[in-house]
Amino acid sequence: QNNNVVLIGRVIDERTKDPLPGAVIHILGTTHQVVADNNGEFNFITGQRVPLTYEVSFTGYKTKNVDIKSYGHVDIQLEESNKALGDLLIVGYGTQRKSDLTGSVATVSKNLLTQPSSSFDNLLQGAVSGVSVTQSSGQPGSTATIRVRGGNSISFGNAPLYVIDGFIVYNDNDYVNSGATSGAAVNALSTINPSDIETVEVLKDASATAIYGSRGANGVVIITTRRGKKGTNEVNYSTYIGSQAVSKKIPLMNASQWASLINDVNVSDGVAKTYTDAQITAAGTGSDWQSSALRKALEQNHELSISGGDEKSRYLISGNYFDQEGVIVNSGFKRYAGRINYERNVSDRLKVTVNAFGSASKQTELPGSTYGSINFSNYYSTLLTTSPIVPIYNADGSFYVKSPYLTTPTNPLQDIEATTNQSNIVRTLGNFAAEYKLLKDLTLKETIGADLLYTKQNYYAPSYTSAGYASSGVASIGTVTATTWVNENTLTYDHSFRDVHFLTVLGGYTTQAEKDEEAVTNAQKFPNDLTGYNNLGYAGTPVLGTSGGHTSVLNSYLGRVSYSYRHVYNVTVSGRADGASVLGANHKWGFFPSLGLSWNASEEPFFRSLKNTVSNLKLRLTGGQTGNSAVPPYSSLAVLGASNYYFNSTLVTGTAPTQLANPNLKWETTTQYDLGVDVGFLNNRVNFVADAYYKKTTDLLLNVPLPLYTGYASELENVGSVNNKGLEFSLRTDNIRSRSFSWTSNLNFATNRNRILNLGQGVSSYFPLAPTGQVSPVIVAVGLPVGAFWGYSTQGLLTAADLAKGVPTLAGVPQRQGDTKYVDYNGDGKITTADKHYLGSAQPKYTYGFSSTFTYKGFDLSFLFQGAYGNKIFNLLQQTLERPTLSQNVSAVLVNRWSATNPNGTVARATDSPVPQVTDRYIENGSYLKLKNLSLGYTLDRSVAAKIHAKQLRVYVSAQNLWTITRYSGYDPEANFYDGDNTKAGIDYGIYPPTRTFLGGLSVTF
Amino acid sequence: CxxxxxxxxxxxxxxxxxxxxxxxxxxxxxxxxxxxxxxxxxxxxxxxxxxxxxxxxxxxxxxxxxxxxxxxxxxxxxxxxxxxxxxxxxxxxxxxxxxxxxxxxxxxxxxxxxxxxxxxxxxxxxxxxxxxxxxxxxxxxxxxxxxxxxxxxxxxxxxxxxxxxRSSVDSIYAQIINDLNDATQLPAIYTGANIGRATSGAAHALLAKVYVTRRDWTDALSEIDTVTNSGLYGLFPNFRDAFQKATKNGIEHIFSVQFESNLGAVNSEQFLSLSFASFNTSVWPADVPADSSVSQLFSNADTRKVVTFYTTQYNAATGQTVVFQNAYTPYLNKFVDYSLSPLSNQSKSGLNYPVIRYAEILLLKAEVLNELQGPTGSAYTAINQVRERAGIGDLSTGLTQAAFRDSVFLERRKEFIQEGQRWFDLARRxxxxxxxxxxxxxxxxxxxxxxxxxxxxxxxxxxxxxxxxxxxxxxxxx
Known part of the structure; x- marks a missing residue:
């Protein structure tokens, strides 16, 4: 013992001089190593004698060898690896050196991941080139539509695959929706606490995604959650609290404007005017229904995490409470989440890992209505169309329910406040893995995981609301349980031959089973509204319940061979064979191969002279196929359905075929080619990545229309094709890096062109189903992109001269002076539906994002701009608001309507309920630029923090959606009422309005 | 696995x-x-x-x-x-x-x-x-x-x-007649849980209508006689009973499509009941009479008028009678289900839709006899049964064949407003x-x-x- 000496020192960051807890100090030539403590300090008690050499390593830093010649305290400075070539990236079923990578993989910057957000899919917005994220509405907890390199499919599954700590989650919002509630879909991803996330990578091309085979076609988002670091024990508490408000309102008529509109309609109808001039003046501004349901809403998040680790184990325990009130009353989202990540090296050969989280979320949702399976308006839009002349409240503060314009004695604001419409989601996702080194280079990995989702939905419309009035209260409760089990078995051989040939071979078998069961019970006619949905036993009338269940299975063989010669020439070959139960008996299995090549030109000897300027140059060329089988279970079977009739006034169940069998139902296949270049300048302080890709998707899963005389409307078949081609650029720069000031920025830009090549024999176009009474504003047509708007062109208003000349007018409608003048597009002298034509696409021509972070001493400032250019929006809400009737309020633009007394009016004259046509007037430019996020933070000096025994303390203020530039007249250019429905993208049917949020936050680490 | x-x-x-x-x-x-x-x-x-x-x-x-x-x-x-x-x-x-x-x-x-x-x-x-x-x-x-x-x-x-x-009209009619001839073997009546199913009488009645449309007057008459001679059918004394929940599948109903205000059913709303939707006078029904000429077809004595149209509704909740008076009134009334409470709950209507009523058999009989033999006494008897039930007395005698034909079609129009007959009748002529x-x-x-x-x-x-x-x-x- 007396022989032992003490070696002491500290590991710090070369630039910031911050300690690096968890850095590993290893005495070369021995097995002896220690880990730096919370202050970066370490000490060895060792029998070794100087001189000796430390090998000091730390994740994210370059490993450094330090020669030690004396026994004194030593400060060891590590340099950030700055995406050094040796970095490992997580790829499907393993990791790969970044230098050896052939595929197109983008990493979301850490800064963006730390922004406050209810759900992590929102964090991808503007973060990565080629990934377009549309936040469909401002409803807390609502879904976002995510597309990687455009949409491949027309009918099914364009969302990317998520892999969370190795567990595959295909986000299916149906798994959290029983149908008991009404309104927009709940976002299953919002059940996950975004603060748990450490890294997000997006796999974009076939070389990267083919290992996910049939689910890789739409890109793969790989999420890794935080875990403890060796040699530390940290407690972190973070919080933010903020206030949200609606960022925009739509100009509507006030009461006196509306009264005079009604008089104009009366004139048009040839009947007596409703209001006298005195009454019009007296009406004044009237009720502001639009604002009546709005509030300043609170958003808060609290998060406590404890993490750490020692030589053999790493752990992280976190808990999260998130509560976002909606800016519309009686709406909001709450989440309670907890996570445990634990890793232990049981022996030198065996490592076990558990990643588990559980969450309970509650979304209180703004109700909407549906037609068939199609969403049809929402309760907030109803407020917009409520006449301003109708009071909101009685003098005593109770709701005014005597509107002469409603079919029931109810009040639309009261409907919003009184209707119960909530989803409670409990999710548990656990993944257990064991890695065993069979040989030095051969590792067996066994994984078993389960994703358990339980959803309970409650709906109650009291007897005094419009939905509950006729039935004296309507209750509906529903549950969904969805379970996904995954078992993965992989064998990885990883060997380098004389440090020249690097070979990794991966093989595996996986199997996955999904099962969902749902049930909905309804009841009506309650003697009172006291128990609401909680006691259906009080109901006087039971309603037929519904239930259902599905199971599906996916079995897969997967393999990948990566070979690198001196990290200069790299080849990756991967493939996956998937067998899916949901497909037809003749085509259960599909095989999806890929080949990727890359060349690190900057590592060639001839490049050495350039290396000071161009520090990295890599060329990538990949090609491969991926698949999509995201059809519902039983789609290939001859399924019968119930259809009922009454005999002797009694319900009798009938049964008849609803679907023809298609045993040939098979995969949608996307063939993708990608050519990419990665360039690093000035020691990789400037990084530029460019990719060009071409994708063609064939055997589209389409509901092919059958002649209706067959008794079937359509059949799911594999026909037709779509292509996507595009360019992506991203530029990451480390502009300034000095002791006290740093500035980094990240710019990305992408363009994608989508085109339908074929829709099957004899079909050149079809119109997606629209609710009864509405004309479909979109067409699915060969030669056009998916989401193409279709309607009339207009040319101002009809003048007396036009009519005298006999210009064509809309067939079937007696058009007069001051009516909309339609363009005879095909020149046949008539205005018929044949004059409708392509009016632009909902798909943007370009998408882009720009973020930057500045730090000065303890201050940090960051912002994110994000936008899209060239997309169109069908403003269905505005169309509705420009349709005068004798009962609904309208847009303020109708103040400038044409009339005999206002002959220069630019808006069509007031008539009684004109037929709403889809015209270019409502196809608006949806281009926008948003300042999504601006935040300013201050990190207390370490010495100050230490006074409260904290290692780190940061406070910040942040603003979200601070500023938007757009010419779009609706609430939000991201409006996407039909959400994930590819064919109905970019339709704004009155969304939950978007919000602007100001918040302040604090993060303290002990 | x-x-x-x-x-x-x-x-x-x-x-x-x-x-x-x-x-x-x-x-x-x-x-x-x-x-x-x-x-x-x-x-x-x-x-x-x-x-x-x-x-x-x-x-x-x-x-x-x-x-x-x-x-x-x-x-x-x-x-x-x-x-x-x-x-x-x-x-x-x-x-x-x-x-x-x-x-x-x-x-x-x-x-x-x-x-x-x-x-x-x-x-x-x-x-x-x-x-x-x-x-x-x-x-x-x-x-x-x-x-x-x-x-x-x-x-x-x-x-x-x-x-x-497309198949020829003749071949389609041949198939229709084939199927209906087979269907005439159906039971004449049903009891209990089977009430509402197609009967032999329904098949004969539909055949009669098919033959009339084909101008096969002889075969039509034979089918009509089979129906009238069966003794199973007649007119309700009160016209309103043809459109009431309590009297559904009654003596006049040869074949009706069944509806029920059972809230447990899905997708079985006939939507015609929404001719009345609200006591709110600013709310219109979706469809209204073409213009005032339609209600003016009826004399005030015609008991069908108040069954076919309404201008007022009694609101039991307030005790007031609401008057609907505008350019689109009177509104259509046949399918308004007066058994509902509140009355505005018409989306829950349980009124059947009569496909063939006995009144039509009588009017077909009048038409067929007129075509075969001119306006005979039997033809008058047939149409007058319908008119008498409506309280408008007998058709004036001594009409020509053409005038009698016009009278039958006018009677059909008045009898069957909202019952899915008018365009067919006009096209058929x-x-x-x-x-x-x-x-x-x-x-x-x-x-x-x-x-x-x-x-x-x-x-x-x-x-x-x-x-x-x-x-x-x-x-x-x-």
Whole structure:
């Protein structure tokens, strides 16, 4: 013992001089190593004698060898690896050196991941080139539509695959929706606490995604959650609290404007005017229904995490409470989440890992209505169309329910406040893995995981609301349980031959089973509204319940061979064979191969002279196929359905075929080619990545229309094709890096062109189903992109001269002076539906994002701009608001309507309920630029923090959606009422309005 | 390792079905259900959908201002085109029902007779399906002329293999008559749980209507006589009883589509009850009489007038009688279900839709006798039974054959407003009857530009059908 000496020192960051807890100090030539403590300090008690050499390593830093010649305290400075070539990236079923990578993989910057957000899919917005994220509405907890390199499919599954700590989650919002509630879909991803996330990578091309085979076609988002670091024990508490408000309102008529509109309609109808001039003046501004349901809403998040680790184990325990009130009353989202990540090296050969989280979320949702399976308006839009002349409240503060314009004695604001419409989601996702080194280079990995989702939905419309009035209260409760089990078995051989040939071979078998069961019970006619949905036993009338269940299975063989010669020439070959139960008996299995090549030109000897300027140059060329089988279970079977009739006034169940069998139902296949270049300048302080890709998707899963005389409307078949081609650029720069000031920025830009090549024999176009009474504003047509708007062109208003000349007018409608003048597009002298034509696409021509972070001493400032250019929006809400009737309020633009007394009016004259046509007037430019996020933070000096025994303390203020530039007249250019429905993208049917949020936050680490 | 084959628990697949007598019964129930419901929740055939084509496209009805559906409006103004969504939907719903009838007719005879406790059940079920197939083809051939004659469930999903041309009107009628002749073997009456099914009398009555449409007066008379001589049918003394929940499936109802205000049902709303929706006088029903000329057809003594139209409603909640007075009143009343409380709860209407009432048999009899023998005493007796029940006395005697014919058609119009007869009647008379009648209505005349003909008394074949099947031709003028 007396022989032992003490070696002491500290590991710090070369630039910031911050300690690096968890850095590993290893005495070369021995097995002896220690880990730096919370202050970066370490000490060895060792029998070794100087001189000796430390090998000091730390994740994210370059490993450094330090020669030690004396026994004194030593400060060891590590340099950030700055995406050094040796970095490992997580790829499907393993990791790969970044230098050896052939595929197109983008990493979301850490800064963006730390922004406050209810759900992590929102964090991808503007973060990565080629990934377009549309936040469909401002409803807390609502879904976002995510597309990687455009949409491949027309009918099914364009969302990317998520892999969370190795567990595959295909986000299916149906798994959290029983149908008991009404309104927009709940976002299953919002059940996950975004603060748990450490890294997000997006796999974009076939070389990267083919290992996910049939689910890789739409890109793969790989999420890794935080875990403890060796040699530390940290407690972190973070919080933010903020206030949200609606960022925009739509100009509507006030009461006196509306009264005079009604008089104009009366004139048009040839009947007596409703209001006298005195009454019009007296009406004044009237009720502001639009604002009546709005509030300043609170958003808060609290998060406590404890993490750490020692030589053999790493752990992280976190808990999260998130509560976002909606800016519309009686709406909001709450989440309670907890996570445990634990890793232990049981022996030198065996490592076990558990990643588990559980969450309970509650979304209180703004109700909407549906037609068939199609969403049809929402309760907030109803407020917009409520006449301003109708009071909101009685003098005593109770709701005014005597509107002469409603079919029931109810009040639309009261409907919003009184209707119960909530989803409670409990999710548990656990993944257990064991890695065993069979040989030095051969590792067996066994994984078993389960994703358990339980959803309970409650709906109650009291007897005094419009939905509950006729039935004296309507209750509906529903549950969904969805379970996904995954078992993965992989064998990885990883060997380098004389440090020249690097070979990794991966093989595996996986199997996955999904099962969902749902049930909905309804009841009506309650003697009172006291128990609401909680006691259906009080109901006087039971309603037929519904239930259902599905199971599906996916079995897969997967393999990948990566070979690198001196990290200069790299080849990756991967493939996956998937067998899916949901497909037809003749085509259960599909095989999806890929080949990727890359060349690190900057590592060639001839490049050495350039290396000071161009520090990295890599060329990538990949090609491969991926698949999509995201059809519902039983789609290939001859399924019968119930259809009922009454005999002797009694319900009798009938049964008849609803679907023809298609045993040939098979995969949608996307063939993708990608050519990419990665360039690093000035020691990789400037990084530029460019990719060009071409994708063609064939055997589209389409509901092919059958002649209706067959008794079937359509059949799911594999026909037709779509292509996507595009360019992506991203530029990451480390502009300034000095002791006290740093500035980094990240710019990305992408363009994608989508085109339908074929829709099957004899079909050149079809119109997606629209609710009864509405004309479909979109067409699915060969030669056009998916989401193409279709309607009339207009040319101002009809003048007396036009009519005298006999210009064509809309067939079937007696058009007069001051009516909309339609363009005879095909020149046949008539205005018929044949004059409708392509009016632009909902798909943007370009998408882009720009973020930057500045730090000065303890201050940090960051912002994110994000936008899209060239997309169109069908403003269905505005169309509705420009349709005068004798009962609904309208847009303020109708103040400038044409009339005999206002002959220069630019808006069509007031008539009684004109037929709403889809015209270019409502196809608006949806281009926008948003300042999504601006935040300013201050990190207390370490010495100050230490006074409260904290290692780190940061406070910040942040603003979200601070500023938007757009010419779009609706609430939000991201409006996407039909959400994930590819064919109905970019339709704004009155969304939950978007919000602007100001918040302040604090993060303290002990 | 999980198996890839699918064995659904929540769905029935066809290989499991059509094995037992209850499967057979369920298959036929599903055929009936196509009359009162639409799988997508749309208006059913026997409900507002047929009404839109047969009444709104005639001189009886038009849309009200609250209706902004361009396709519905186009039917009201006779400006519809072959892509009209309502025409398309009506075509689809008819073939949907025909397909289910075909499935039943093909599959039920394959079920061993030993499965049936009552061996008469198996042929009866097939005949019921044939009755409905005939009813739907009869509608189709009258609306569209020659149509594809599909008599079996498609065995393939190959669109090309499914392409067939239109069959001649004669061959379609031959099939209809065949099916109905078979259906005349159905029971004359049902009791208990089977009330509402197609009867022998319904088959004879429908045959009579088919023969009248074909101007086969002799065969028509023989079918009419079979119905009248059966002793099973008569007129309700009170016209209102033809449209009341309490008197459904009564003596006058030969065949009705069944509706029930049972809230447990899905997709079985006829939507015509929404002629009254609210005590709020600012709220319009979706469809209204074409203009005031329609209600003026009725004398005030005509007891049908207050059953057919309303201008006031009594609000039990307030004790007040609400008066509806505007350019679109009186509103239509036949399908308003007065058994409901509150009365505004009309989406829950339980009123049946009468497809054939005994009143029609009497009017057909008057028409047929007039065609065969001129306005004989028996012809007068037949029409006068209907008039007397309405309280308007006998038709003036001494009419010419042509004047008597006009009187019968006028009586039909007044008797059957909202019952899906008017366009058929006008088209059936041929010549310019349809055009002339429709252009008496101001709203329709303006839209017609004073000249555009009501094309050839046939609706257009839906555009998408022609696009999918190059063998289909369009009706003349469309």
């Amino acid at each position: 999980n198996k890839l084959s699918e064995n659904p628990n929540s769905e029935i697949v066809s290989s499991q079905f059509y094995k037992t007598s209850s499967d057979a019964v369920a298959a036929v129930t599903a055929v009936y259900s196509t009359l009162n419901s639409d799988p997508a929740g749309d208006f059913p055939i026997y409900g507002r959908n047929l009404n839109l084509l047969i009444e709104n496209a005639s001189d009886n009805q038009v849309y009200s201002p609250s209706n902004t559906n361009p396709d519905v409006r186009a039917l009201g103004t006779e400006t519809y085109v072959s892509s009209n969504d309502r025409v398309h939907k009506t075509w689809q719903q008819h073939y949907y029902g025909i397909s289910r009838a075909n499935v039943a007719i093909d599959n039920i005879p394959q079920i061993p007779l030993t499965q049936f406790a009552d061996t008469t059940l198996r042929p009866r079920l097939v005949r019921e399906a044939k009755f409905i197939r005939a009813l739907l083809y009869f509608n189709l051939v009258r609306m569209f002329g020659p149509v594809p004659l599909v008599l079996h469930d498609p065995a393939t999903v190959n669109v090309n293999a499914l392409k067939i041309p 041929g010549g310019t009857y349809l055009f002339d009648a429709v252009t008496t209505i101001a709203a329709k005349q303006v839209a017609n530009g004073g000249g555009a003909a009501v094309k050839d008394t046939l609706f257009p074949i839906p555009l998408t059908e022609i696009q999918l099947n190059s063998l289909l031709t369009q009706n003349a003028g469309w």
